[in-house]
Amino acid sequence: MTGRRRLGLVAAAATLLASAPLATIFDSWTWLLQVLLTVVMIAGAAVLTRTLRFPSWAQALGMVAALVVTLTWIFPSGHELLVPTPATLAHFGELIQQAGNDTRSYAVPVPDRDGLLFIAVLGIGVVAIVVDLLTAVFRRPALSGLPMLAIYSIPVAIYLDSVPVTPFVVGACGYLWLLVADNVDRVRRFGRRFTGDGRDVDVWEPSPLAAAGRRLGVAGVLVAVLLPLVVPTVTGGLLSQLTQSGSGVGSGLGKGGNGKINLFASLSGQLAQNTTVNLLKVTTTEKDPFYLRFGVADQLTAEGFGNQPPAGNTLDAGSLPDPRRESSTAGSTFQQYHAEIEVTDALRQSLAPLYANPVGIRDLTGNWAYDPNQQVLYSNRTTTSKQKYSVDYLRPQYTPAELRTAPELDRDDPIRRAFTVVPDNDYVDRQVARITQGVATDYDKVRAIYDSFSRKYGFSYSQQTQSTGNFSEIEAFLKNKVGYCQQYAAAMAWMVRAAGIPARVAFGFTRGTMEDGSTYVITNRNAHAWTEVYLKGFGWVPFDATPSAGVAGAARSDWAPDVDRTAEPSAAPTTAPLPGSSASAAAGQNQRPDRANDGGAAATTVGAGTDQDNWTGLLIFGVIATLIALLLVPALRRVLLRRQRHTATAGVAEPSEPGPAGAVTGLMVTGETARAREDAHAAWDELIDTMVDYQITVDPTETPRLTAQRLIRETVLSAEPAAAVELLGTAEERARYAREPMRGVELTSALRQVRGGLSHSATVRARVRAVLFPPSILLGWRLALSEAGTRTMEAAGRLRENLARFNPRRLLTRTR
């Protein structure tokens, strides 16, 4: 078997090893079988095409064909016979679409969904082809680490928590195997192996000479594995995933996020975390603030609740609505408060936590936009990490009696049409019908549904259930009656919608732990979801159906009292945690039922967020400028050097010219002679550098005269530059070897002419290179660097030798 074919097989095996991270994503091992089949097919195609000595492109084509055929086998549409047909491709398209939906609706580990498996097999197949091509065709196996790393990045992107080490180790082993196989092949093609002890050894036998290399490799892997374990939480915030294209499983396989964020997944991830991380610190003038909110899920489809990307204007004049002047919220009265929000670097997301109804936002760095419908502050580029900003906001105040006056929305009202969409589900419909039977007003209907989530009806809090806001899970929750905030919020929103009242799910943080007087510290334990219901004349009114015992820092309001405390309109403290609640409730927070609320949409013009844009712009500009400056450093250095030499050579013409040649020689001041000599040397150095810039060979065994002649001959210089080159050569020659150097010649202009001549005869590429990345400078640096390296090595060698010779006994004998 030739080395190339063997390498292809090793590449396939390495790809299989590198696909180990998928084990953390899928629930069962079906994927492994399918991936195995695919990789084997691709490797077989590669071996076959190589045996038949196909050209490289045909090998690639063969592997792609093998991948397509295998995919057809594993995921048939039912209309084809082994060979893909248009129907198959359409089926593939459906599968990809299905995978996209699945990524939104399933949390890891995902079950065997056809779409996800298809994406996984397709991705691994593509990686297998790329790795094979890189390794066996292009002989660059080191590059194949990139696609392998891409596979590993999938669990990294999905898991909010840490990712297990084992898959990485397995993948790394595969990668190293690939590198070793390639190296062995290279050595083998070189010829007979030399092992140091004069023996003829087999190719696969380890060489004692390579021991250092093996040790280095092992040390490298160990460091790569151990270092992240030692360094404390590099990524820090678990919410950081929110900002990274979070559409789930498929992202690493090239599906790409469309900017959508799975709020449900991130919330569950946050609550499931073992440690407590401080995320925010809020200081507000409000006495008992309601929840901070940052996101909204307002689309209910067959797959459950989902959020859509927010849309709104950037924070500038006119972008924040004032609810006091908005007709939709005319029924409520408002009180204005001021809050300072300080985010730690652990909370890294593109949605900024806010109190509802902001009328002024200040000091937020970056480019942020406000969606007045979702009431969400978002950014496409910046994150909330380490932000410190202040918010002026309005807190609406209403009583149940007031809310009861809210009329029913028209059936044609756009809000009702948009936010009452529900999938067909008999069970839910029946439940809602039963609960709201005989209830007149919207508010009372909502209250009836709200109250139904109490312990009285058998609901209890538990974080143990996984939820993604999924449709079937909501139904399951309504039946099992065990869940946590997500399910409560999603289920209530659904039921309210089923009753014909607009509702949506809001995401944010509960009040947190009070630190002193007015400051609250909010951790990942305070992540929360609740329901918002639209009542005409009041806007979006929050209802938190989750049992307050299960939520740290929960708050209640007059219109939505704690249902487990029954009857009492003004809620009493809940102290005893419910059975099954895993989160520790901060007792002090539960005591205050809050009149806090979420109002409707409103508008006021507040000039906030003016400088942030400039700052970002400056920063980007600065970074780009720095990069360009760094790139230009060699060119700059070259220009400076040239200028320096030009100023040296320009002075040549100035000293008084000796009249008759030879007559004045004796009288010349030696200083001037030395000066003229230096000038000629500077001009010559510049010429040599220019030659290097234009990639003309510089031969240290050539005399200036020969160099000049060769330069003229090789670059076909026209008359003027040629004369200039000869002049420079003569000047340098005389400066070096004659008694008297040349004087009174214009070397600077000669240099300029030579440069012009060289640039004229050079190709465009050489010209650009000479200007932007002058090889003379780069070469000089490289030589200096290698020389420094050599010197260091030599010093280290000497040190080692001395250490080896060092014998403590000698010291003893000397002192004796």
Next chain:
Amino acid sequence: MTTPTWGEPTGPLTSAEFRAAAQAIMANIEQVIEGKSATVRLALAVLLAEGHLLIEDVPGVGKTKLAKALARSIDCSVRRIQFTPDLLPSDVTGVSVYNQETRDFEFKPGAVFANLVVGDEINRASPKTQSALLECMEERQVTVDGTTYELQAPFMVVATQNPIEMEGTYPLPEAQRDRFTARIAMGYPDPRAELAMLSGHGDHDPLNDLHAVADAALVRRLIETARAVHAADAVQQYAIALVTATREAPEIRLGASPRSTLQLLRTAKAVAALEGRDYVLPDDLQALAVPVLAHRLIPTPDAQLNRRTTDTIVSEIVHRLPIPHATRNPYDTRDGRAPYESRGR
């Protein structure tokens, strides 16, 4: 050594005078030897460097003609020795004979007592005879029967020889080879020059028409002028580096002598003067390295087996050796040490 006649103008010539005189001599010689100006110039340079010239080539390319043309162009005493296997040392140096009238031994000067000695086919004489030239060539004196006789200045031996592969030749001893400043080869003339030779030499020998264009005194002044040419420190170091390189070259058993360093620089000065410069260039040394150094070297048996001539070895050294720099060339990784030297053991 030099004994100028009283009243003879002395002192170095100006550049123009020097050129005029040198051009006259070269033009004169080139009337006879056509299309060989480089060889003629080198021959003249050797004369001006107070050296001796060895012309080595196959028979019939004009070795002797060059030697005679040079001799005729200068109005000075010229002697010619035809080296034959039975030539004796005394034929060269001279002999003391008993004078019946004075009843005393009288010294009869040999052929070397002249300004220009043309030694034809020098390697056909036995080493014994050739050895007679050793003293006069280096020390410019002849010692016979305990008496030392000074030779006139200028003194130059122009010897011709066939390559030693030719029949009936002896190799010159190393000591004698070292005394020759330069060995030059004539080479075949190009077709045009050969045609000109045919038409020119057809009816008469142009050598007979040759007139002297310089005399011994002028030659002495020319020599003095050439000596005054400036050789910068860098150039001297380069000469030393070249010679040292021949001693260190692995293919050479015997390197060039210190005498050769001196003669190399002297010839380079003469060449520089002939080109109208008052300073020596490394280019001069590079051009002279093969003629001045190659004939002195003895290659190792390995190099001989590989058919490596000393000419190629020396020219390789010239191409390998970096020239001296006033400022250090930043791209020259070769000075100091070879780049591969530092790569560990």
